[in-house]
Amino acid sequence: MGWDWQTIKHLLMIRKEDYLNSSLLFLYLFLVITSLMIGKSVSTALFISTFGAMQLPYAIIGQTILITILIAGYLRLWRVYQPPVLISSSLLLLGASGVLLWWLLRHHVTGVIPLLYVWGGIFGVVAPVQVWTLGNFIFTTRDARRYFGFIGSGGILGFICGGYFIKKLAPLFGAETLLPSVAVFCCFSALLVQWIWRRNQDRITELQTDSGRDFSLKQSALCIWNSKYLLLITLLVTIASLATKIVDVQFSAITAQFIQDKNEMTAFFGSVITYMGWGAFLLQLLLGGKMLDKLGIGITILVLPLSLLTSTLAALLVTALWTAVLLRLSDQVFKHSIDKSTTELLYLPIPTDVKIQVKSFIDTVILRAGDGLAALLLLLFTNVIPLINRAHPGSISLLNLPIIGLLLYIAFQIRKEYLNALRSGFRNRGLDPHDISHYIAEPATLEELNKYLASPETEEVLYALDILTQGEHREELLLPHLRHLLQHPTAAIRLKALQMLSTFSRDYVVPEAEALLNDSDFAIRAEAARYVYTYSQTDILTRIQSLPDYPDYVIQGGILLNLLQQNRPDNWGVARLILDGMVRNKDEDGKAARIEAARVLGLISLPVKWHCHLVDLMQDDAPDVVRQALDSAGRTQHHDFIPFLLEALADRHTQVAAREALVHFGHRILGTLKDHLSDTSVPAELRNHIPRVLSRIGGQEAVEILLDCLDQKDVALRYKILKALNRLRSSDATLKFDEHKILNPLFAELKQYYRYTQLLVAFNPTAPPMLETGPRRLDLLTTSVLERQDRAMERVFRFLGLLYSHNDIHQAFYGLRSPRPQNRANTVEFLDNLLNPALRKFILPLIDSKVTLGQRARKGRAFWKWKLLTREESLAELLSASNRWLCACAMSAASELEVNGLTALIQQLALSPDSLLSETATWVLHQKTLRPMKEDDFSPVALAGVE
């Protein structure tokens, strides 16, 4: 592979529009880290050569206290000043104070060296954090993930240059002479900050819509305390800081055993920094960003703890200069490369305002607290508990090993929480996926609905009743409310409650219904009579005959039911006469009686010879009668009715009733449904409704049938099957979905999506990568292909909903359609972490809005070894497509683009029996933009396509 600019760009994964931003941040971090290395090396070497390494813990404690005070002030300043002002000012102040300290050292002022050490600490806390903060202002989650690796390499390059600078110049001019150079780098950095901010004003405004910057240390601490995820990040940072600070002291202590001169020591530090920088640079540049992409945060977060564990063990076993170097490398190589990028990524699921508040607090106060704690532990285990031997710095490992163990444990914990945090992050900004039944089960929602049921407003009570009926487990939820509502002063509510109770499977309220036989409202009395003779064995006829105003059909229905329930053949003659009387009147006036007759026939175990009466009612002219007859047929659960129910399923006027009737059969009908669903000779109008029936019946067997039929050529049917599976998945968590049966059709769907991309890029290379909302400026074919892709993408997500959490995928699907770029980026980031590598490889290029159409097409060609299509080949494929609409659009496009090579194919299509194709072909040929073809121009290949 040649190392040209394209290759480097590919490795770095930087988009064209972000070259400058990434490069500027790279340079900014480079300058800051170079300055830091110089400042820290000089201050540490001067301190150790003057006071000894084992005095470092005291300096660290002093440094921690001072930094905490300064940071409190710094956070207050965030409230007052704009970020670029504050960052630039603090950089200039740090540079100026470096020059002042150099001047004081030259004049041998007492107490400057501890002050210099503290200054080095403050520089290390403030300056690098500001780079990442600025980066978070200008990049989305997705971009940040992509570029932070590259920007981090700028820091590592700073190590190399800073180290080289120190190594060469410290022995020549003396360590302290290097301090003024820090001021120069700080000035350049301040200018860069201003430039970066100004050129990204629009982007910052777009991304930071809600950055309330009014916070204090206490608020930040409270914010962390109230979030498990933030608490884990804080613990991770604290323990990592603790462990690396102990490693830092151990490194200094071992070095001081072998080197005593301050300039030699500074130069040695410089050498170590240079080698460390080279290692980290190569690691980050070549693997950093990709490692995060490929392995994910779950693996990269373990890199630093494991490297610390290795070097600490080595230092325990051997105290030598090389183990000191190993300690330093294990800490710094990964801390400033992979670990830094990984830790930055941990903050990304957190809302922007919280992130700004908390991150500054963690990166400054908490980080310092870790340092201070490390110093206290070192003093404790050196002076009070003699675990550490001053003469043997290797023994410091005994203190650090348990701490590193704890660090590993927290890293494992945070891996799990990262995904949850991302999930809840975009859930709060997206659509809520819970279905209505879930809401009803939720106590707060139920409580709210109870308030409605108790409302004096009739409309509100009826509204609440309507909502409550949507739930899956409505009977037990509704019963107490409905029972109470039977005594409601408003007749409409009493009636609605009783009607709903009539649909229940059991005789819950017979006494209450008997009481309603005397109700003042006619409709309620009729409904009560129906309820009582349906559910009670009492002699309802005698009772209602003594009561006034009962319609004939209610009495007839009651008598008919009583006669049939006695199951005596000598009654059937009379029953037949009554039934005939009920159904005789075929006009609108007799409709109520026919409905009642159909209802009664569904309430008993009907003798077979009576089935024909129900079948007659299924063919009634009034849809209401047909629907009731279908419902009754379902209640009988007799297989005689199944062909009629299936027939009714294909009719849009009766399909709902037929579906519910089929559902009454339950699992007994699954075999029949499977046969119909998998039989391609069954009309599509019928097959299309079977998945819904299966999903209403539910159970593992229904899942298996649907999965077995998933590999459908008919896109509409495939979609219905998927919807049914999604419904089953969300309603019953115990159901199992065989991954093998899902992956094949899922990949077929993805392949189709990529194929559309190939076709699109061939006939319209300037097409947008995704369907756009707003005015329709694109040509018909481009729009139609993009719409097909849009539908395909929905199906892909429906497949994913079967493999992963249904709610997560539902959220992600809508997250990708959010108008806010940050939401879309967060969703892509979420899916990147959620999907397994095989799926991720195919799906991410399709959902990342920054991947261009051309890049997507290239991916498709690489995945399926497709050749690059010409415009003519693309249109020819569309002309031969099974989709007639795409075919018609392709003819129009061929005419507009004057693709003469397709004339023969279009001439053939003009003879098609399909009117859409023939009229379009004729119209296109009539346009005369295409060259007429002779008979021998007809290509056999093209004609095969038409066939």
Add this chain to the structure above:
Amino acid sequence: MLTVLEKVMFLRHIPLFSNTRMENLARVASITQEVEFRKGEVIFRNNDPCDAIYFIRHGAVRLHRDDVDIFIVSDNESFGEMEVLSNEPRFVMATALEDVSALKISNEEFFDVLADNISIAQDILRLLVGRIKVLMENSRMSLVFWLKDD
């Protein structure tokens, strides 16, 4: 005589179908009829039963009550859809201001297509919900300005 493809090319720019997918629009196009009205011709009168939606290809139509103009609709605009969607009699009168060429969908056929293709109904619902949102947002903004002025 227009082909279905030509009708789709026209209908895709009608706001009522701005969310409708092309394939669905082809189904709608297949049930449209081409109609023409001469200048001054009355297309429907106030309180007439609503029977169709019209989509103007060329020309202009005056929607009015007596002599009061309610709207003037012209190329790529539709009229009559509100009554069809709300199933109410015509509440305005429609008169051709100039020679008009239009596509017409009878309400019965329109509802049949909607019933057979629920996704078209979903597309139209999405459009209507979008319009309601805009109205709500505008009324909220008006209220804010009104309060400020007050």
